[in-house]
Amino acid sequence: MLKDITLGQYFPGNTVMHRLDPRTKLIMTLIYIVALFIVQSYISYALMAAVLIAGITVSKLKPGIIMKGLKPIIIVVIITAILNLFYSSGNVIAEFWIFKITDAGIRNAVFMVLRIIMLITGTLLLTYTTSPLDLTDGLEKLLNPLKKIKVPVHELSMMMSIALRFIPTLIEETDKIMSAQKARGADFDTGNLFQRARAMLPLLVPLFVSAFRRADDLAVAMESRCYHGGVGRTKMKQLKMKTRDIVTLALGALILAGTITLASLGL
């Protein structure tokens, strides 16, 4: 069951999408999210979906993997759909007991569901095709100007890359401890909420113990290689914008301009 977690997971590949500069991908994702909140009509939604599908096709990700990533948000999507469906004003189409379904309600529900799904898929596209190291590297570079106002950009990005780096390790560790406790008859899958919470104890204690041990080991390993923060630190692999990045960013600008124009035309 833990193997299903795809949070922050990276699927290696060698497509154009994988080779793009992480900064480009970060900016594109940001543009995409902004554009998603600008679009108001079916036509523009179709355009946004087309952009997304193009992105998925270029990166050669299997649809199954995207579906897996979307699984955890199903509940959020359903709740959003229901809230929008029943709590919107507009012309009443159907009515029963205290519930009214309006034309605006249906429209809002469909739009919100599409918006959430496309939003998540867009960000999945980023994390699936960018290695965590590249991602934090790109983020650090993008946020660099904030150093001027004393934001600890390097420290933040280092924390982020360590956290991302350890997600799979901790999942693996959890899996191991779970197997060991299951071998002693622990039961994680049945019982009421209280029983299940209690059943997690044999899992959490060893997990915390080992997480602290790992943190300690890592700190010693970093210090013994003279790590002392970001001051004066250089990079072996310098990020460089290439032609494909410029083309992609131009495309992004076009998408943003397009959605704004369409929205202002009332489409």
Added chain:
Amino acid sequence: MTPIIKTEGLCHRYSVGTPFERTAIEDVSFEAMRGEFIGVIGHTGSGKSTFIQHLNGLLKPSAGKVYYEGVDIWESKETIRDTRFKVGIVFQYPEYQLFEETVYKDIAFGPRNMKLSEEEVDIRVREAAEFVGIDCSLLPKSPFELSGGQKRRVAIAGVIAMGPSVLILDEPGAGLDPRGRESIIENIRSYHEATNATVIMVTHSMEEIASNVDRIVVFNQGRLAMSGTPREIFSRGDELTQMGLSVPEVTRIAKRLKELGLPVDTSVYTIGQLKDILLSLKGGGRNA
């Protein structure tokens, strides 16, 4: 006689449907009789650990069957739960799975999950502690106060306390000093002899295997490559070397002596056997 545990055409694939998909074990058919002491060897990543996790139903085979005393363990939820108690697995570095406030409670975790009475639990905890050489005075202590070797013993006791008929250990001696290794193996032997349980031990130490087990199974690239007595297996030294494994030092010495022209049997694998041969050589001269 039906084997106590048996697998048929066992197959396991990880991460099916992602780019990380890989086959860990393929077509493994294996049998173990009651009371056997079996050693499992194989190169890192040869599928040993995946294999043992099938024997008590922690992993579900992608294809193939696992039988405990002739019953398919995946037949129902009850058979799976029963198998977990009858086939005990001690994982690698088991000390990291300790979690209770006291040593006593940690060893009692398994028996309590079996829904045994408190008296029965008490008996089992004390028996198990004795098998692994944990003194009664340590029982009320926190497991986190103990030394690494003692923690390992407590973890092994936690599995032994369930009274499994098949005890599986994944590198029980890893990371311990030689004396600690020996004494843990000694404890396992005493459990084996006292209960006539089947013991399956995964290890990288050829010496450990040579002096303890009745039978050796060799894994190579996810398949069961060889199975036989230590003498049979270690006489195929060249094949073992090709699989990235080795033979005990003693066997290597015997082989080298033969290369030097002495009439030495190269299938010896314990110091005692080599000693006898060398003594007979000395006594009988070169013509012996």
